[in-house]
């Protein structure tokens with residue numbers, strides 16, 4: 001299963017569970033109208049999941065740490081599906097760009 005497929009499932013689930021409106025255009029290659037106006041909020045929800053992961057790690061709660069990282073991925077994949085962003089393709093492009101950068105991106109420390 002690809003990241004895109006996982007994201008599509010998550011986004012459909014979010015609609016089914018009432019987190020957005022009833023209809024969605026994301027499956028037709030158009031950004032979901034229920035997310036478009038609140039991308040900043042969605043990004044901050046990803047940050048809150050990262051904060052929860054940080055707190056779980058601070059407490060040494062490995063199981064909760066893993067769960068919160070899953071929450072980060074779920075929210076990120078949902079946002080990408082809603083915005084019709086092929087995250088897998090973007091990761092591949094970025095890793096290729098990173099590969100061509102200087103050692104440690106030119107930093108000395």
Ligand SMILES: [Mg+2]
Nearest residue numbers: 049052068071
């Ligand atoms: Mg969480």
